[in-house]
Amino acid sequence: MTRAAVVGLGLIGGSAALALGARGYDRDPGVRARARQRGIDAAESLAEALSGAEIVLLAVSTNDVVALLPQAAGAAPAALITDTASIKRPIAAAASALPAGTRFVGGHPMAGSKTLGIEGARADLFRDRPWLVVPTERSDVYAIESVQKLVRSMGANPVVVEAERHDALMTRVSHLPHAVAAALARVVAAGASAGLDRFAGPGLLDTTRLAEMSPELLLELSLASPSALADALGDTARELRRLAEALRSGDGAAVGAFFEGAARDRDLFAKGSRS
């Protein structure tokens, strides 16, 4: 069994430490204490956690991965390093600046929970979920293979994808829905008078749920692929205007085609989650 170390013991890192039986570390002493209560072997320092590790999993934010990478490469030069952050281009760029001998492969598990932090961690969080594996300039084929094996050992399905394509995919399936939910919330509130809350049905509430946004995601949105997100927002605005024109000109066939296409499209990506 590969000796793994997990840095960052939030929901993702805590779940990985549980799934792998790995040693862990978190910069927050309170989190370390709670991780120990969950049965995780949490070290008191980063150096102690990384010592002797063959694989290091950085389960921290995109910014923190970029900052930690050189430090982890220095402390465990022989180890294979991977991460779980949700934006991959800045991380791939940071990997290029590592010493030539360092091996790093990016990663991004598609898993989550309503309970965040170590409290939500569970060993089966990744079971049957996709885990995107993102090669960088510091990834050889053996390193990529090892990360796929690590991911499979947690029950997840590895999917190899380039950093560029990863970020483009996330722009559409994650950042765009957040931005659209926020825009809708603003328009509904702006056009409505007092007492609106009494008339909000479950449909409106579902459609705007993502507008209740975490500060981390906000940062991610402004950092990630701003021009790709701006393009996707432009596409959405164009769709809305096309529908508005069809409504104004009383073109019932165009209105119908718009909604029928949308129902088919929605079915396309809802399929996987239902099976």
Add this chain to the structure above:
Amino acid sequence: MTRAAVVGLGLIGGSAALALGARGYDRDPGVRARARQRGIDAAESLAEALSGAEIVLLAVSTNDVVALLPQAAGAAPAALITDTASIKRPIAAAASALPAGTRFVGGHPMAGSKTLGIEGARADLFRDRPWLVVPTERSDVYAIESVQKLVRSMGANPVVVEAERHDALMTRVSHLPHAVAAALARVVAAGASAGLDRFAGPGLLDTTRLAEMSPELLLELSLASPSALADALGDTARELRRLAEALRSGDGAAVGAFFEGAARDRDLFAKGSRS
């Protein structure tokens, strides 16, 4: 106790008939049979159902209310007539054409269920839900008062609102979210490659849920307030473009303000549903 008759025994009409212990009628013999199994006194003809009724509740679609109104007014000239359809301006216009002695007040209960039709009907469907009461040219103060009483007797909270304002409110809290969910589904599907369904998380699925739309709602959308919906779509497109510009110019403060405003706005209309 007022003698009430309910026309249309779907989810809303069936629930009203159960809540009021009213006689009912549905043009579909199969629905009449299933309504009887639920304990509803379902008549075999519209005339039989309306005979002797003091209040007639038309629980059918907007188009069908417009078509039925003159017939109901002819069959029960002394009765107070009300309805439950979700668009009020065409109905208010149809009411103006009724004989001067007819009394009609519009209505729209804000209640629903995942199980549609008579199968989903229950006596407490309207409990603590708003029920919009919409005066027309054929509504005197006593008629409005009687409809409020009827609504309260089913456990709902009557809210009196003009037809114009009713339809504008519905455009924002119901039709707009449907249209935005549809546009988002189209853009996500268009920009993504095969296998997208594997990466769709609960956030994307919630935000696009309304894109799976019933044909009735589709018709309603193209019929209701097309120019008001077109305006609201234009407002939404403008918000999306504003965010896109802030992202392109790297204006982090503007991006932050956009999302913080949205979170506050969302809180505004989510409040009522949480309490």
